[in-house]
Amino acid sequence: MTLSLDYATLSDVGRVRRNNEDSAYAGPHLLLLADGMGGAAAGEVASAAAVQVIRRLDTAEISGEDMIEALAGAVHRANERLSELVEEDPEREGMGSTVTALMFDGKRLGLAHLGDSRAYRLRDGQLYQLSHDHTFVQSLVDEGRISQEEAFTHPHRNLILRVLDGRPDSDPDLEMLDVQAGDRLMLCSDGLPDYVSDEVIAASMASGTPDSVVVDLITHALEAGSNDNVTVLVADVVETEPASGVQPQLVGAAAELAQGSTGRGEPTVVVRTSGGDGHGGGGHGGGLDPEELRYAPRPPKRFAWLRRIAVLLVVLGLIGGGGWFAYSWTQKQYYVGTDGDYVAIFKGIEADLPGLSLSKVYERQTLQVDKLPTYSREQVEANIQADNLPGARSIVAELQHTAAECAAKPTTTPKPSTPVPSSKPPVSKPPVSTPPVSKPPVSSPPASTAPTGTASPSTPVDPDDCDGVR
Structure with missing residues (x-):
């Protein structure tokens, strides 16, 4: 049909x-x-x-x-x-x-x-x-x-x-x-x-x-x-x-x-x-x-892709805002380190991201690294963190003071060889030679009066460290 x-x-x-x-x-x-x-x-x-x-x-x-x-x-x-x-x-x-x-x-x-x-x-x-x-x-x-x-x-x-x-x-x-x-x-x-x-x-x-x-x-x-x-x-x-x-x-x-x-x-x-x-x-x-x-x-449902893009932009904005806030924070930090052979103040933090450096030289100093004693030099090479720019400059000032102390030490410290010739004349007079023997300790205080020469605000300089100054 x-x-x-x-x-x-x-x-x-x-x-x-x-x-x-x-x-x-x-x-x-x-x-x-x-x-x-x-x-x-x-x-x-x-x-x-x-x-x-x-x-x-x-x-x-x-x-x-x-x-x-x-x-x-x-x-x-x-x-x-x-x-x-x-x-x-x-x-x-x-x-x-x-x-x-x-x-x-x-x-x-x-x-x-x-x-x-x-x-x-x-x-x-x-x-x-x-x-x-x-x-x-x-x-x-x-x-x-x-x-x-x-x-x-x-x-x-x-x-x-x-x-x-x-x-x-x-x-x-x-x-x-x-x-x-x-x-x-x-x-x-x-x-x-x-x-x-x-x-x-x-x-x-x-x-x-x-x-x-x-x-x-x-x-x-x-x-x-x-x-x-x-x-x-x-x-x-x-x-x-x-x-x-x-x-x-x-x-x-x-x-x-x-x-x-x-x-x-x-x-x-x-x-x-x-x-x-x-x-x-x-x-x-x-x-x-x-x-x-x-x-x-x-409710309107057309162009859902526009709403997805808007949501994505908001998320990216939040991520970008958070990233910018974090980056801005890093650029308010300072530390003291080395720039080649010289001491320098760096702005930022000691960390790098792919394609982005988080630190740069802010002030390069005239102080050479090899003019510092061994302990202070090692601290600077490992970077010394500072609370702010004035703090970083204070650290540099103390390093400069330490270097100056070490530079002056050879002229103020008696040479180890000077007591030897001075001890020969009194050999025939034992009673008279005793006082001079005890004098070398008396001449050492001028060298021990330099506790301010420090590599950092909290670390005193051992006088023997100045031997590492080049």
Whole structure:
């Protein structure tokens, strides 16, 4: 048994809205509806772009479970297209569109759904909703907090939680559905079910042709006071081959783009509009357009890479700030060391990082290292830390004093050989030679009166260390 679709679609701007943000497409293998949102002209752009991308599936020869993969890929490509449009014009930030699509291979249906547009099936007089609303109110119903009847009149029934908006988390619901001859399928934007009950919808779908049903349903919505665009697509599943020459139908915001694409590889379509009964855009609504509030509960998620870069910059800033603080601290430290053959005051600390020196010569002294006694020279060569610059200069002053003491020592200290000749004359007079023998210790005090010659403030100089002075 060969099954095919007999379809019709129609879109009306409504009694209040001045522009139509809905788009719909009906073809032999694809039924598609998108309801744009975002204010200004962005909603029209979003729905039209989504339909223009996804409707290309109608020409593809895909069947069975492959339809699910094809629908998912098409929705993601449409999502990427919306992202590109926002990057081209930042004023479109915040725009989005619902997507409800049924793909038909003659035996089964593949469903892709995102948002609050709806897909219905009427079988044996029973109306069944195929899609699941991604709205705040529906989440309350799912949790058992309100009834379905209360949801119908809830003041926040338009708040949508998931939508096609160019963000990476816009994944649709996907499902395979059975189909049989006699089924009547219907897709609609929220302008119909928000104002018309399921009982009225079922009664309208129970009889008539697809053409008459779409008109009847839109009329019910407008008479019920719908202040939104209303778009309806109805398709009958029949046991006959598609009639020769049947053309796809395109309505709403996408129709203008379709008219400009003839001859550039896009399928030929029949553009349909509402029947000119005075409903289209002539009214002026007061107050805030409810479409402007549909994204209200959603935090901004676009350009996550920008937020990651911002976080990275903050982290790098903290690291850089800490590094600069540490470097600044090192440049306030001083120590005394050697610069070649001379004593020098260094600024910084005795440590180096790859590509960065943490110390440099601040003041090179005229004091030569080899003029210092052994102990002081070893201290300077190992570096003497100072609390600050005055402390470093004080250390240098003491080193200079020590060097001066050692330089003066040879002229003030008796030579060890002088007592030997002086001891020879009194050999024949033992009693007389005794006093001179005890005199050498008396001549040593001048050499021991130089405790100020130190290599550091806390270390006294051993007089014997001056022997290491070169």
